[in-house]
Amino acid sequence: MRETANQFINVGWDVTVVTISQESWELDSGIDLTLLEQVDPRVKVVELPLSREDLETDIRRFDEARALSPAKWVTELRKRQARTFPEASFGEWRDVLEQAALDIHREHPADLLLASCVPYVNLAAAWKLWEEARVPYAVDFRDGWSIDVIDGTEAFSRDSELGRWEQKILDHAVSLWVVNDPIAEHYRARYPDFADRVRVVRNGYDADSSPGHAHKPDLDAGLTFGYLGTVNFTAAHLETVLDAWRAAREQEPLLANARFEVRGHIGNGAGRGATRHAEILKEAEADGVRFGGPASKAEVAEIYARWDAMVLILIGGRFVTSGKVYEYMATGLPIVSAHVVEHDASNVLRGHPLWTGAVGLDVEAMADAFIRAAHLAVETSDESHAEAMAHADQYTRESLMTVAVGELVDLLSADKPERVRLKDASALPEKSIVTGGPAS
Numbered sequence: 001m002r003e004t005a006n007q008f009i010n011v012g013w014d015v016t017v018v019t020i021s022q023e024s025w026e027l028d029s030g031i032d033l034t035l036l037e038q039v040d041p042r043v044k045v046v047e048l049p050l051s052r053e054d055l056e057t058d059i060r061r062f063d064e065a066r067a068l069s070p071a072k073w074v075t076e077l078r079k080r081q082a083r084t085f086p087e088a089s090f091g092e093w094r095d096v097l098e099q100a101a102l103d104i105h106r107e108h109p110a111d112l113l114l115a116s117c118v119p120y121v122n123l124a125a126a127w128k129l130w131e132e133a134r135v136p137y138a139v140d141f142r143d144g145w146s147i148d149v150i151d152g153t154e155a156f157s158r159d160s161e162l163g164r165w166e167q168k169i170l171d172h173a174v175s176l177w178v179v180n181d182p183i184a185e186h187y188r189a190r191y192p193d194f195a196d197r198v199r200v201v202r203n204g205y206d207a208d209s210s211p212g213h214a215h216k217p218d219l220d221a222g223l224t225f226g227y228l229g230t231v232n233f234t235a236a237h238l239e240t241v242l243d244a245w246r247a248a249r250e251q252e253p254l255l256a257n258a259r260f261e262v263r264g265h266i267g268n269g270a271g272r273g274a275t276r277h278a279e280i281l282k283e284a285e286a287d288g289v290r291f292g293g294p295a296s297k298a299e300v301a302e303i304y305a306r307w308d309a310m311v312l313i314l315i316g317g318r319f320v321t322s323g324k325v326y327e328y329m330a331t332g333l334p335i336v337s338a339h340v341v342e343h344d345a346s347n348v349l350r351g352h353p354l355w356t357g358a359v360g361l362d363v364e365a366m367a368d369a370f371i372r373a374a375h376l377a378v379e380t381s382d383e384s385h386a387e388a389m390a391h392a393d394q395y396t397r398e399s400l401m402t403v404a405v406g407e408l409v410d411l412l413s414a415d416k417p418e419r420v421r422l423k424d425a426s427a428l429p430e431k432s433i434v435t436g437g438p439a440s
Contacts, residue, residue, distance in 0.1 A: 001116050002039055003206075003397045004140070007405040009040045014108070016044040018100055018125070024051040030265055034298040038206075048100055050093050053077060086161045090119035097121060098128040105133055112412060113137040120145055123169050130172060138175040138408055140201070144183045146190065149319035158190070170194050175408055177201040180321045180344045201404040203323035204397035209297070210330040211305035215385070217377050222257035222288075225336070225373070226307035228295060229324045231266040233315045235276040237361070241313055241338045242284050244366035249287060251367065254374040259288045260311070263295045263303065304331045308377040314339035321345055329392035332385045334376035336369045348395075354380060354388045 001017075008015045025031040028051075039045075054074055059067065066073040081091035101113065113135055115126040126137040146166055148155045156162040170176060170191055176198050178184050188195035217223055225245075231238070242260075249255045267275045281291040295303055304310075310328045312335055314320060321344040328335050334354040338361070339345060346358040356372045359365035 001140075002035060003401040004114065004116075004405060005043050006038075006040045007398075007401045008409075009042050010402075011405065011409055013111075013409075014044075015040075015042070016046060016104055016108075016110075018046050018048065018097070018104070020050045021047045027051060027055045030294065032294075032296050034296045038297075046100060046104065048096055050096055052089050054089065085121045085124055086165065087120050090121045093119070093121050094124045097125040101125040101129045102132060105129060105135060109133075110135050112408075114140060114408075116140045117142065117145065120165075123165065126173075127169060136174050136412060137172075138177070139169060139173045140177040141183075142177075142179050142203075143320075144178055144186060147183060147186045147319060149183065150316045152317055152319050167191070170197075173197065174411060175199055177404065179203055180319070181347075182319045182344060186319070199404065199407065202395065202400055203321065203326060204395045204400040205323070205326040205330050205392070206297075207330075207396050207398065209300045209304070209327050210389075210392070211301050211332075212389075213305075215305065215308065215333060215377075217308045219254075219378070222259055223254060223308045223374055223377055224306060225258065225260045225309045225311050225370070226263065226303070227261070227311045227313055228263045228300065228303060228327075229313070229322075230264050231262070231275075231277050233313055235280060237313065237315070237338075238277055238280055240361050240363060241311065241366065242280065242287065242289060244338075244363045245289070245370060246284075246287050247363060247367040248370035248374075252371045252374055254378060255370065257288070258374070259290060260284075261290050261292055261307070263292045265294050266291075300327075304333070307331070307333060309334040309336065309373040311336045311338055312345065314343060314345055316340075316343065318342050318344055321348060325349065326392065326395040326397075329395070330389065332389045332392075334373040334380070336366070336373045338366060352388055352391045353384050 005015045005017055022031055022033075054077060056062075065076075078088050081088060083091070085091035085094040104110065110129070110133075113126050113129050115122045115137060117123065117140065123139065126139070129135040130137055143149045146155050146158075146163065147153075158164075158167060170187075171194070173194075174197065176187060176194070178187065178198065178200060179202055181200055184198050184200050187198045245260055249258060262281060266277050278291070281289055310331060310333050312322075312325060312328055314322050314325075314337075317340050325345040325348050329349065329352055332354070334356065335349065335352065336356050337343075337345065337349065337358050339358070341358040341360045343358065349355045349358075354376050356369040356376070359369050
């Protein structure tokens, strides 16, 4: 979303980002303030006074009903939220979001609203502005809505309330962005009349996250394998990876004194860091496993520069790509896949010279992958490293979003010729409203 806003600025548009306050982001999932440094200063940011009631942890702010029966209180909260918009936790944000869009449009007429989901209640603001002022809108679903990308099944039927909302929104959207081809295929099959408006806009990686140079392991200090990303996989998944790591260390002399460093957020809300995952990582310290906590974006390149190989732990299957796979490729380091074989990350990695392949979640096969990665870390030439870096070059976020924004601008220009085109950046700037978090 940050790169999207910046690219609209680059082609001469005014951009206003509508989001929630930094305090609300912190309460929910945490926030990396270093990302804000990369937002073009010409982007206007409107922070709305919205937050999730269920994430409040100060019991002095609880009413009597919540204090006496917290589970019943949450149940009633979900019912109340769904009456406004059919989305748990966020449904009641609808009125505030809609009013914000209308207010901004009255102050400075908008030519496009780009709704970034989740939450899906953002779509209500897009619809409101369309109903009231016929402002065109596009939708950035990322992982989609009516597809459960983890299970690969339909999330809701077309005749459900959610289904009717999705149908209504897509009937009038100028474009739909999703992150990979399987999700795009789902939407093209579900809405044949809309198929030509579905675009695959991959996540990509920021070029400054790559260490950018060949890495020489220090065998005396021991190889370091690393995982950087949200710990959103199951505890059983993590245990499988660590069992494979333990088996590999027992079999391979190169791994005898190796370390496995895990960085990122564990859990969300009040449960951050207080999960079974944290206990598992602590118990594995005897096997060279270390949990280093979250990392800011400014630290990423320096962290990757210290590591000798990457461990890509992912949930889901063919409908999931993840954003980290692109960044991992751009390190130029060997990559161990710790996900199911039929995963979209496998499609992205295919052709990467330092990938150990998709072997599934079998402990023995994954242990062999760790061993292969150790040898690749030690034996890879500068030429192979450069080849690995070149494989990742096609996925820089700047290049991907330049194309995506350019296509959207040209699409709008075709409908209304006086709009700004990429080749006419000298024209008067227009305005785009981007809903979603500026630090995502």
